[in-house]
Structure formats: structure tokens, C-alpha cells
Amino acid sequence: MPAPLALAGSGECTYPAKPIKGTPWSLQRVLLDQLWQQTKGKDAKGKPVRVAVIDTGVDISNPQLRNAVDAKAGADLLSKPKDPDAGQTKDVVGHGTKVAGIIAARPMRPETGFVGLAPESVIISIRQNDEKGTGTSKTLADGIKKAIEDGADVINISQDTVGDGNSRSLGPDPGLEEAVQEALAKDIVVVASAGNDGMDGNKKRTYPAAYPGVLAVGASDRNNERAPFSQAGDFIGVAAPGVEMVSTVPRGGQCVDNGTSFSAPYVSGVAALIRAKHPDWKQNQVVAQIEQTAERPGNSRDPYIGWGVVDPVRALTDDAHPINHVTVDKNPARGVPAPEPAALALGExxxxxxxxxxxxxxxxxxxxxxxxxxxxxxxxxxxxxxxxxxxxxxxxxx
Incomplete structure (x- = not known):
């Protein structure tokens, strides 16, 4: 039986929402002018990187996403033709619209200080889950295959398998793993959220994040420490901002949300920029670059933040040549274990x-x-x- 999926974010707000004028903290930590010095998501020939968002749909009525989504691509894998909410460019939940915004929202000043990390990339929206939790590992596998068919360069999955109500993660699903491996074989970067079941402190694997080759992303807070809800485990590749995350919502405006759902697209945006700047780099080299340049307190992989908290500017500037895997810093001064927060806090x-x-x-x-x-x-x-x-x-x- 296909495994049910959980959306790795849980915020609520009324749609449409008012624009948030200030620059979010997750963007304040990045020098955007330096980050975008060579690309904002298009390669040297002007071709935009294509990022598949397999989620609850992406509402293109939000002005910041109207020109960010390829409405002719993608698919709705859930709705029947007569459903008024059918279509991959609609989103009654808002989850997929938030995810897409963090990647590719177009600038809209002076109304808002929020913008996507790769604002010239293009989103392929694949609606595969809804407010009822209809999505399963099978429909997710179908969504990955559709992303491959539509020429995705990066796939973002802000969902994970869930258990039977006791928060026990399920084992890997053969069909889902096969789809993931097919995407990797087609040279597509696959980024997935680690999940939000980390408050109990247990280390466990969630899928598809834990499949080999997938860049699993945990959530960090304002202090570059693991957000306490972020799932820990030996499969974590990097962490990224996932607390008080501003992004686009259906029908216009922005809202604030928390979760690894919004850490994953932060990394997907960085991956899109690397693919635009280095179109000849292989998917595993893009992943290695993000992991190698992450900010980390130690000299080894950590079960809470992986190789560290993603550093977008360093990932795009410390890139003289491609690498195939992380090389650890042998400086013993960095050999300090990553801090583990004691209680849930929204950061300083x-x-x-x-x-x-x-x-x-x-x-x-x-x-x-x-x-x-x-x-x-x-x-x-x-x-x-x-x-x-x-x-x-x-x-x-x-």
C-alpha cells in the first residue's frame, strides 16, 4: 500500500494576505547583489533553470508568481476535470505557493522586501497533495516522473512519509525510490525536506529525503542552530532557514510559516543558481558544492544540521571547479560539535x-x-x- 505523505510545514493565514514590507531575516543573511552578480536563475544563453515543485499546486494569481510558473507544463495528479479547484496553477492549501515563492518569486517593490532566491528561474507546478492529505508515495513517484518528462533541472519535495499516527517513519517505498533514482540518473538535482518530527530528539530516516543521492534539508533558526522541530538523522545533508519564513500565498500577499518545507526550497533556489552559472556541472556536483560551502561548527557531518547551514553566496563564489564529494576541514579548531537547542524558540x-x-x-x-x-x-x-x-x-x- 502506498505510504501517506505529510506536508513539512503547518502555518495558516487568510488568503489573500497583506504584503509584508520588510526584508525577511532569511534574506537579510544573504548579500543578494553579490549572490546575483552573475545569474538570477538563467544561464549565459538566457535559458531559465526549471525547478519542479511537487506539492499542493502553485497559485499564479499572486503577482510575484504570475510570470514565474510555466503554466503549460506540470500536471494535477489529483483532481477530476470538473473540480473547480482543479489545475496545477491553483492552490487551496497555500503550501505549494509558499514553497514556489521561496525559490522563484519575482521582486515587487516597494510593496514587499521578499523575493525568491532565484527570481529568474521557472517553476514547474505538479499538484500531488491537498488539504485532505490525499497524496501518497505513489502519486509522489508519478509527480517525479512528470517532472522528468517536463525537463526539470531541480526537483523540490517538501513532503515526507508518515507513520500510523504514532509518528513512526515508514520504510522506503520501492516505487518512490525507483522514481528518485530515475531522476538522479537523468542528472536532476533532487532536494527534499527532512520533516518536522524532531521534537522528541530521536534520529530516524524520512523518505524521500533519506534516499541515496537526495539532498536532505533540515531547518535552522536565526542563530544558525537546528530548529528543534527539525528531524535529525544521519541522512541530513545541510540545514537552511526554516523559522519565521516569509513567502507568497494564494491570491496575493505573503504570510509567515515554519517548517522544513520552507528550508528545502531555500536550498533548491541555491541549486537553481548553481545550475544556471554552471550548466555543465552534474547533479551530484551541485549537491557537493552546497554541502562543501555550508557554514558548520565542526569538521564532520552532524546528525542535526548535516554539513552545516547553507551559505548561498559562498556556494556561488567559492566555485573555481566542480567537486564530487565533500572534503573535510582538517583544522582541529573547527572540531566542535554542533549545538543542539534545548527548547523550541523562534530565534533571536x-x-x-x-x-x-x-x-x-x-x-x-x-x-x-x-x-x-x-x-x-x-x-x-x-x-x-x-x-x-x-x-x-x-x-x-x-
Missing amino acids: TPEQRRERLATYVLGATGLLVAVIAGTAVVLRDWRRRRGVETAPRGGGSA
Whole structure:
């Protein structure tokens, strides 16, 4: 029996939503001008990279996605022809629209500071799940095959297999694994979310993220630490922002959501840029480049953040030649285990960070004053014991 699938994100908002004017923190950590210096998602010949989003559909009525989706490609693998919500360019859930926005949303200023990481790439929308959780490992496998047929360069899967209600991950599905291996053999980068069942601290595999060759993505917070909900395991390739993620929603505007669902497209956007800049690189070389250039505290793969938190600019600039696998940094100074957060938190805001630093400065100033005062007292007592007058030199006597 095909395994049911869970969407790796759980936010809700009313559609349409109001535009969010500020630049999201996940984009503030990236120098976009430097990132886009050579490409925004098109190769040197002007051909856009094609990213398949296998999800709940992508609503092209959002202005930021209207020109981002190839409406002639993709498919709706769920609906009957007479269903008013049928079609891969509609999305009653909003999940797929958010995923697509993080990859390829077009800029829209001054209304919003949000934009996709690869805003000149093209989305292939394949509707394969819905608000009822109709999607299964079989329909996901069919979606992967459709993405191959439609010429995808990157496939984003922000879903994972779920258990029987006890949060036990299922074993690999042969049909789904076959579809994934077919995509990899066709030189397609496959990116998948690790899942949001990590609060219990157990390390376990989720699929399709854990299949060999798939770049499995966990979620990180503002401090580059693992988001506590992010599933841990030995299959994690990298982590990416997945907390307080701004993205597009159906009918216009943006909302904020949390989950590895939104970490995966962040990485898919970076993969699209690498494919645009280096169209001759193989899919495994794109994956190795993202893993090699990630920000990591240690010199080995970590079960919580993999090879580290993705660094988009470094991935696009530290790229003199392709690599086939990660080479570890032998500097022992980096051999520090990755931090594991103790409780769920949405990260530290810039304002909180400034307050914290100000507290440190005040504390350090107070400590310095105390040290100076203490030193003066000690010096005075020492001089008295030596019979030295504390009055200034040159003072007259009575």
C-alpha cells in the first residue's frame, strides 16, 4: 500500500494576505547583489533553470508568481476535470505557493522586501497533495516522473512519509525510490525536506529525503542552530532557514510559516543558481558544492544540521571547479560539535540581539570600573605600608 505523505510545514493565514514590507531575516543573511552578480536563475544563453515543485499546486494569481510558473507544463495528479479547484496553477492549501515563492518569486517593490532566491528561474507546478492529505508515495513517484518528462533541472519535495499516527517513519517505498533514482540518473538535482518530527530528539530516516543521492534539508533558526522541530538523522545533508519564513500565498500577499518545507526550497533556489552559472556541472556536483560551502561548527557531518547551514553566496563564489564529494576541514579548531537547542524558540530578533549586546557592554564597563577602583585601593594600602605619603609631590610642610 502506498505510504501517506505529510506536508513539512503547518502555518495558516487568510488568503489573500497583506504584503509584508520588510526584508525577511532569511534574506537579510544573504548579500543578494553579490549572490546575483552573475545569474538570477538563467544561464549565459538566457535559458531559465526549471525547478519542479511537487506539492499542493502553485497559485499564479499572486503577482510575484504570475510570470514565474510555466503554466503549460506540470500536471494535477489529483483532481477530476470538473473540480473547480482543479489545475496545477491553483492552490487551496497555500503550501505549494509558499514553497514556489521561496525559490522563484519575482521582486515587487516597494510593496514587499521578499523575493525568491532565484527570481529568474521557472517553476514547474505538479499538484500531488491537498488539504485532505490525499497524496501518497505513489502519486509522489508519478509527480517525479512528470517532472522528468517536463525537463526539470531541480526537483523540490517538501513532503515526507508518515507513520500510523504514532509518528513512526515508514520504510522506503520501492516505487518512490525507483522514481528518485530515475531522476538522479537523468542528472536532476533532487532536494527534499527532512520533516518536522524532531521534537522528541530521536534520529530516524524520512523518505524521500533519506534516499541515496537526495539532498536532505533540515531547518535552522536565526542563530544558525537546528530548529528543534527539525528531524535529525544521519541522512541530513545541510540545514537552511526554516523559522519565521516569509513567502507568497494564494491570491496575493505573503504570510509567515515554519517548517522544513520552507528550508528545502531555500536550498533548491541555491541549486537553481548553481545550475544556471554552471550548466555543465552534474547533479551530484551541485549537491557537493552546497554541502562543501555550508557554514558548520565542526569538521564532520552532524546528525542535526548535516554539513552545516547553507551559505548561498559562498556556494556561488567559492566555485573555481566542480567537486564530487565533500572534503573535510582538517583544522582541529573547527572540531566542535554542533549545538543542539534545548527548547523550541523562534530565534533571536535583531532587537533582542542588540539588547543582549548592550547588556554585555554595560556589564563589562561595570567590571572595568570595579577593577580600576580595587587596584587604586590596593596601591594606596601598599604605599601606606611602605611609609609613602599619599599627598602629591611638591606639597609644602607646616
